Amino acid sequence: MSVIQDPSDDLSVTPPKRWATGVPAVTHAIEYSLEQTSVRRTALTLLNVNQAKGFDCPGCAWPEPGPGERHRNEYCENGAKHVADEATSRRVTADFFRRYSIGELAGKSDYWLNQQGRLTEPMVKRPGATHYEPIGWDEALGLLAGELRELDSPDEALFYTSGRLNNEAAFLLQLFARAFGTNNLPDCSNMCHESSGSAMQETLGIGKGSVSLDDIHNADLIFVVGQNPGTNHPRMLSALEETKRNGGQIVAVNPLPEAGLIRFKHPQKPRGVLGRGTQIADQFLQIRPGGDLALFQALNRMLLEAEEAAPGAVLDRAFIDGFTTGFDDFAAHAQKVSWDDVLTATGLTREEIERVHDRVLGSRKIIVCWAMGLTQHKHGVPTIREVVNFLMLRGNIGRPGAGVCPVRGHSNVQGDRTMGVWERMPQRFLDALGREFGFTPPTRHGLDSVNAIRAMRDGTARVFLGVAGNFVRATPDSLVTEEAMRRCRLTAHISTKLNRSHTVCGEVALILPTLGRSDRDVQATGEQFITVEDSMSQVHASRGRLAPASPHLLSEVAIISRLARRTLGDEPSIPWEEFESDYGTVRDRISRVVPDFEDFNARVAEPGGFRLPNPVNRRVFPTPSGKAVFTCNEFTMPRVPDGHLLLQTLRSHDQWNTVPYAMNDRYRGIHNARRVVLVNPADLGALELADRDRVDLVSSWHDGVERRAADFTVVAYPTPPGSAASYYPETNVLVPLDSVADISNTPTSKGVVVRLEPAVVRER
Numbered sequence: 001m002s003v004i005q006d007p008s009d010d011l012s013v014t015p016p017k018r019w020a021t022g023v024p025a026v027t028h029a030i031e032y033s034l035e036q037t038s039v040r041r042t043a044l045t046l047l048n049v050n051q052a053k054g055f056d057c058p059g060c061a062w063p064e065p066g067p068g069e070r071h072r073n074e075y076c077e078n079g080a081k082h083v084a085d086e087a088t089s090r091r092v093t094a095d096f097f098r099r100y101s102i103g104e105l106a107g108k109s110d111y112w113l114n115q116q117g118r119l120t121e122p123m124v125k126r127p128g129a130t131h132y133e134p135i136g137w138d139e140a141l142g143l144l145a146g147e148l149r150e151l152d153s154p155d156e157a158l159f160y161t162s163g164r165l166n167n168e169a170a171f172l173l174q175l176f177a178r179a180f181g182t183n184n185l186p187d188c189s190n191m192c193h194e195s196s197g198s199a200m201q202e203t204l205g206i207g208k209g210s211v212s213l214d215d216i217h218n219a220d221l222i223f224v225v226g227q228n229p230g231t232n233h234p235r236m237l238s239a240l241e242e243t244k245r246n247g248g249q250i251v252a253v254n255p256l257p258e259a260g261l262i263r264f265k266h267p268q269k270p271r272g273v274l275g276r277g278t279q280i281a282d283q284f285l286q287i288r289p290g291g292d293l294a295l296f297q298a299l300n301r302m303l304l305e306a307e308e309a310a311p312g313a314v315l316d317r318a319f320i321d322g323f324t325t326g327f328d329d330f331a332a333h334a335q336k337v338s339w340d341d342v343l344t345a346t347g348l349t350r351e352e353i354e355r356v357h358d359r360v361l362g363s364r365k366i367i368v369c370w371a372m373g374l375t376q377h378k379h380g381v382p383t384i385r386e387v388v389n390f391l392m393l394r395g396n397i398g399r400p401g402a403g404v405c406p407v408r409g410h411s412n413v414q415g416d417r418t419m420g421v422w423e424r425m426p427q428r429f430l431d432a433l434g435r436e437f438g439f440t441p442p443t444r445h446g447l448d449s450v451n452a453i454r455a456m457r458d459g460t461a462r463v464f465l466g467v468a469g470n471f472v473r474a475t476p477d478s479l480v481t482e483e484a485m486r487r488c489r490l491t492a493h494i495s496t497k498l499n500r501s502h503t504v505c506g507e508v509a510l511i512l513p514t515l516g517r518s519d520r521d522v523q524a525t526g527e528q529f530i531t532v533e534d535s536m537s538q539v540h541a542s543r544g545r546l547a548p549a550s551p552h553l554l555s556e557v558a559i560i561s562r563l564a565r566r567t568l569g570d571e572p573s574i575p576w577e578e579f580e581s582d583y584g585t586v587r588d589r590i591s592r593v594v595p596d597f598e599d600f601n602a603r604v605a606e607p608g609g610f611r612l613p614n615p616v617n618r619r620v621f622p623t624p625s626g627k628a629v630f631t632c633n634e635f636t637m638p639r640v641p642d643g644h645l646l647l648q649t650l651r652s653h654d655q656w657n658t659v660p661y662a663m664n665d666r667y668r669g670i671h672n673a674r675r676v677v678l679v680n681p682a683d684l685g686a687l688e689l690a691d692r693d694r695v696d697l698v699s700s701w702h703d704g705v706e707r708r709a710a711d712f713t714v715v716a717y718p719t720p721p722g723s724a725a726s727y728y729p730e731t732n733v734l735v736p737l738d739s740v741a742d743i744s745n746t747p748t749s750k751g752v753v754v755r756l757e758p759a760v761v762r763e764r
């Protein structure tokens with residue numbers, strides 16, 4: 001049995017890097033893989049990632065170029081680490097669970113739990129037990145089905161998913177939940193791009209991005225806002241390099257001078273290895289956190305003023321008049337934003353914003369890309385609506401080289417939504433589903449992630465099934481969430497690797513181990529493949545190539561199909577057994593229920609798959625009025641009381657969401673520690689703190705509850721005055737459950753008001 005110790009917390013700090021990727025990055029990935037598995041498995045894995053006949057990188061959702069244009073190595077350092085983490089040769093066996101009690105496991109770090117390796121057989125924690133013990137698949141699924149059937153109402157069950165899930169399993173899961181009688185399908189999107197979906201659905205009529213890789217390559221001007229691509233979407237940097245080669249410009253908007261935004265060295269080109277790399281950002285705006293609404297309001301006001309000075313020269317009147325509503329109200333409202341407010345909210349100078357404005361005037365084709373820096377604020381939805389206003393003013397919607405680009409996180413998070421994983425699917429989808437399978441899906445909206453926690457806390461939800469993901473670490477207010485989970489009658493997780501959610505148990509708990517993306521999947525009719533949809537709506541196949549981590553694993557499709565049969569009984573109208581044995585039959589059903597999936601099996605067999613149409617690209621806007629909508633958004637910005645800082649919780653370079661792979665954040669110069677808080681030197685002086693002091697982070701929220709993350713080391717860092725940054729998930733304990741974005745209900749993970757207190761308890 002492998003026993004991996006936590007690396008000792010031994011912080012060292014070097015200056016932040018000015019460039020991302022390059023040779024060291026690839027070497028780091030291969031090193032990580034060799035720590036996890038053999039040379040042969042490493043080679044096999046890396047040769048198959050993102051190749052037309054291989055498997056989709058289970059890392060981020062950035063698209064691959066067309067099959068003919070792909071590199072031999074179409075993956076990045078972090079994708080490679082991610083795959084290696086799944087392909088690991090380490091195993092968690094029944095012996096392991098005999099050795100460690102659940103209490104002991106709950107005391108281990110996220111890093112340690114993940115490093116134990118792949119889960120290998122189903123396990124159960126029975127009422128009152130201190131340990132997990134082995135259980136057969138039949139008994140395990142029977143137990144779960146029994147608890148589900150005994151609920152007073154189907155709405156007492158929760159079916160959480162993470163964006164790792166493939167299309168086929170996602171479709172079956174939502175079918176099962178709805179045939180069972182509930183729309184309770186919380187998912188990781190609720191904590192991720194929900195604000196993007198809410199804003200775009202209202203203004204453009206569809207919650208997805210509109211641009212393709214070609215658009216990115218051919219844009220005149222790209223904004224990269226609230227996003228750290230060097231770490232989280234490294235392959236995006238190759239695309240931005242291409243934009244620059246074609247003469248396009250990049251404006252980066254971020255509180256932190258992130259390495260990838262500044263310079264990029266392409267790891268797979270000699271130029272990238274030897275040269276200085278490409279300068280990515282033509283202009284970097286070091287914005288105050290939460291200042292983006294003000295920035296886009298200022299740009300919009302300036303565009304309106306420029307049009308007044310030169311009528312007909314600035315705005316795209318043909319687009320505005322022909323395809324939008326609400327312009328006049330918007331234009332009147334936009335005059336009201338004051339420069340004083342803008343400069344306070346953004347921390348930028350007027351000259352900086354004027355320079356951006358000049359770039360905008362000089363560009364015909366503009367794209368705005370964004371991620372968590374916009375979505376996870378209280379005013380995330382109005383901010384993104386204002387981005388849409390900005391693009392619409394000059395007609396940058398629905399033409400080549402222009403558009404909206406919310407850069408998705410998980411590799412199939414967008415596909416899961418397309419397949420119906422959403423607590424509020426539109427009625428026409430529910431109708432199609434009901435028609436196809438001969439039942440009436442429930443119409444009452446279900447619970448999202450935050451509301452799911454409230455329901456467990458209040459005892460109105462009693463069975464939790466997590467399909468992929470790590471619910472208790474991904475969600476806010478960790479102590480509240482864990483207490484809520486413990487109140488459940490049963491908690492179950494379909495997972496590849498051990499994580500903290502397995503250690504926070506209901507009265508009964510199940511671990512249901514499953515195949516990963518890289519594992520070969522053989523069913524009764526032969527070898528299967530699954531499908532995914534990337535951030536730019538390209539749907540394609542993915543085939544695992546490695547020997548499964550254990551003979552006892554079932555695929556997600558198999559687990560969900562068997563659970564559904566056990567819960568609902570055999571109904572001729574939903575042939576669960578057939579679905580399990582031949583995933584092609586699931587795709588046949590998808591093609592009849594989900595719009596734009598006609599001929600799914602045939603089209604996905606083409607190399608590279610197919611791209612779902614986005615009506616916005618034809619300037620068709622499926623809003624109630626049939627037009628795109630200008631919105632009036634009230635100016636707002638985060639208010640931080642004296643002596644406090646606005647904390648953002650973000651990812652290090654060495655983690656995948658809730659799972660740290662190592663203790664380093666190389667590009668930001670942080671080594672061997674994660675409990676660090678980055679603070680501007682001026683604030684340190686004012687707070688009478690010094691670099692490397694030990695502090696507790698204490699969040700201030702109007703409910704008066706004390707939320708404390710103990711014993712962090714302060715690191716002086718060029719973050720804007722008044723703000724701080726620290727890693728997730730260690731800091732989720734600080735995010736109040738009720739502190740959510742308006743409309744989208746997304747936790748405000750990028751805007752937490754905290755104070756720093758000298759550390760009282762040493763955790764180590």
Ligand SMILES: Nc1nc2c(c(=O)[nH]1)N[C@H]1C(S)=C(S)[C@@H](COP(=O)(O)OP(=O)(O)OC[C@H]3O[C@@H](n4cnc5c(=O)[nH]c(N)nc54)[C@H](O)[C@@H]3O)O[C@H]1N2
Pocket residue numbers: 059060078079192225226227228229231232233253254255256258287288289290291292371372373374377408409410648649650651652653655656657658750
């Ligand atoms: N290697 C790796 N890749 C990943 C992931 C991972 O954990 N590891 N996670 C995946 C997932 S699920 C997602 S959603 C994406 C996340 O991708 P990102 O959104 O890039 O992830 P974060 O680390 O949360 O970084 C947020 C960025 O926004 C900036 N920011 C914070 N607040 C503000 C603000 O108010 N305004 C502006 N303009 N910027 C702000 C931060 O400084 C930081 O650069 O990455 C995906 N890819």
Ligand SMILES: Nc1nc2c(c(=O)[nH]1)N[C@H]1C(S)=C(S)[C@@H](COP(=O)(O)OP(=O)(O)OC[C@H]3O[C@@H](n4cnc5c(=O)[nH]c(N)nc54)[C@H](O)[C@@H]3O)O[C@H]1N2
Pocket residue numbers: 161162163164165188189191192193372376409410467468469470471473474475494495496497498499514515516517556649650651656657658659728729731732735749
């Ligand atoms: N404070 C704070 N909180 C955040 C964020 C933040 O920026 N700050 N970001 C939010 C965002 S954007 C997101 S997307 C969520 C992420 O939330 P989740 O998606 O819930 O979390 P992950 O860490 O991606 O889940 C990791 C686990 O997934 C399981 N897994 C991995 N691959 C597979 C697979 O192929 N099949 C199955 N069945 N299981 C698999 C493994 O057991 C692993 O332990 O966190 C959110 N929470």
Ligand SMILES: [Mo]
Pocket residue numbers: 188191192193408409410
């Ligand atoms: Mo995400």
